[in-house]
Amino acid sequence: MADPRIVHRRADLRQRLGTIAPGLVPTMGALHEGHRSLIARAASEHPVTVVSVFVNPTQFNDPADYAAYPRTLERDADDAFAAGADLVFAPSAADMYPPGFATTVTVAGLTDRWEGAARPGHFAGVATVVCLLLNSVRPAASYFGEKDFQQLQVIRRMHADLALPGDIVGCPTVRDADGLALSSRNARLSAPGREAAAAIPAALRAMDRLASSGETSTEAFVSAGLAVLEADPGIVPDYLAVVDPATLEPVEKIAGDARALVAAVVDGVRLLDNAALVPGQRSWVS
Ligand code: AMP
Numbered sequence: 013m014a015d016p017r018i019v020h021r022r023a024d025l026r027q028r029l030g031t032i033a034p035g036l037v038p039t040m041g042a043l044h045e046g047h048r049s050l051i052a053r054a055a056s057e058h059p060v061t062v063v064s065v066f067v068n069p070t071q072f073n074d075p076a077d078y079a080a081y082p083r084t085l086e087r088d089a090d091d092a093f094a095a096g097a098d099l100v101f102a103p104s105a106a107d108m109y110p111p112g113f114a115t116t117v118t119v120a121g122l123t124d125r126w127e128g129a130a131r132p133g134h135f136a137g138v139a140t141v142v143c144l145l146l147n148s149v150r151p152a153a154s155y156f157g158e159k160d161f162q163q164l165q166v167i168r169r170m171h172a173d174l175a176l177p178g179d180i181v182g183c184p185t186v187r188d189a190d191g192l193a194l195s196s197r198n199a200r201l202s203a204p205g206r207e208a209a210a211a212i213p214a215a216l217r218a219m220d221r222l223a224s225s226g227e228t229s230t231e232a233f234v235s236a237g238l239a240v241l242e243a244d245p246g247i248v249p250d251y252l253a254v255v256d257p258a259t260l261e262p263v264e265k266i267a268g269d270a271r272a273l274v275a276a277v278v279d280g281v282r283l284l285d286n287a288a289l290v291p292g293q294r295s296w297v298s
Contacts, residue, residue: 018089018100021107022148025062028099029149033178034060036151037097038142041065042082042196046186048095050155053183055096062149063092064101066108071137082196101149108144117143117174119166122260126273127162127284130250138163139170146176153179159186159193161271161286162260185285187298191217193285205279208246212276213298215240215252216287219272220296223289228265230254233272233289241276250275250282254289266291 019025035054039047047063055061065088072078089100116136122128123135146154156164164182171180185193191213192198192206201209215237222236233254241249256263257271270289275282288295 015089017093017098018085018102020102020104022103025099025101025148029060029062032060033150033152034058034062034098036145036149036154036178037061037063037092038145038154038156039063039065039088040067040081040196041088042084042199043088043091044186044194044196046157046159046194048091049186050157050183051092051095051097053181054153054155055098058152060098061096062099062101062151063088063097064103064145064149065089065092066101066103066141066145068108068137068141069105070109070140071134073131073133080200082199108141116140117170119170119173122162122166122169125260126251126253127275130275130282135163135166139166142167143170143174143176146171146178151178153181155181155183157186158182158184158286159195160284161257161273165257165260184297187213191298193283195283197281197283200281201279205246205281208244209276209278209283211241211244211247212274212283212285215274216272216285217296217298219254219289220287220294223266223291224294226292228267228291230262230264230266233266237272237274241274246278248277250277257288 035058037050037054067081092100117139118136128135168180190210192209218240219233219237237252252274255271266289273286275284
C-alpha cells in the first residue's frame with residue numbers, strides 16, 4: 013500500500029497541511045547526512061516537518077546531468093522519516109509546471125558570478141522552484157545548507173524581495189572525515205577521484221589557517237588555496253575566490269567576515285565548497 017506520508021500533488025499537500033505552517037526542507041533527493049542534519053534541525057524546531065524531494069528540471073543546464081541525477085524516492089522517504097520528517101512531498105514535473113506555466117524568477121546581481129556564470133539559467137531555475145515550493149507549502153521556516161552558499165544568498169534575497177512566507181535558515185555544511193563536503197554528486201567519483209577531491213577542503217583549510225594567522229590579503233589566500241588544489245592533477249579548479257558574503261563580489265582584503273568560494277571538477281563532476289575567513293580567527297570546524 014502506498015505510504016500516506018508521501019504526497020505527490022501540490023493540491024493534496026495543501027489539503028493535508030490545512031492551517032499548519034510546517035518546517036520545510038527542500039531537496040532533490042539522494043539524501044545524505046547533510047540533508048538529514050537539515051531535516052533533524054527542522055524537526056527539532058517545528059511540530060510538523062515537510063521534506064520535498066524534487067529533481068527540478070529547470071535548474072539543470074546540462075540535460076545529461078539531469079538524466080544522470082540519482083532518483084531514489086523510497087530510500088529517501090525512509091531516511092527523511094527516520095530523521096524526523098512527517099511528510100515527504102514528491103511532486104512530478106507536470107504537477108509543479110502544468111501546461112501553460114510561463115513564469116521565471118530571476119535574482120539580479122548575486123547570480124552574475126560564480127555558479128551563475130558557469131551554469132547559465134541555473135539560479136533562475138532554483139529561484140523559481142523555491143518560490144513555488146514556499147508558496148505551495150507556506151512554511152514557518154525553510155532550511156537550506158551553507159554548502160551551496162551562493163544559492164543560499166540568492167534564496168535569501170528573493171525571499172526578502174518577494175515577501176515569501178516563513179524564515180530562511182542557513183545550516184552548516186556536513187563533511188566527511190577528510191573534510192570533503194557531503195554531496196549527492198560525490199557518489200559519481202572514482203576511488204582516485206574521491207581521494208583527489210579531498211584537496212578542496214584542504215585548500216579551504218589552508219586559507220583558514222592563513223586567516224587565523226592574521227593574513228588579510230585575498231591574493232595571499234588565493235595563491236595558498238590554488239597551490240593546494242593544483243598540486244593534485246586529478247582536480248581542475250574552476251574558481252577560487254574571496255568574496256563579501258552579502259554581495260558575493262570579490263574583495264581585495266578581508267575585514268570582519270569574508271567567504272572563500274571554490275568550484276572544481278573531478279572525474280567530470282562539478283564540486284562546490286566554501287568557508288568563512290575571519291582575520292585572526294580559526295573558522296574551520298571539521
Ligand atoms: P540538494 O538535494 O543537493 O538540492 O540539497 C538540498 C539541500 O541540502 C540544500 O539546501 C543544500 O545546500 C543542502 N545540503 C547539501 N549538501 C549539504 C551538506 N553537505 N551539508 C549541509 N547541507 C547540505
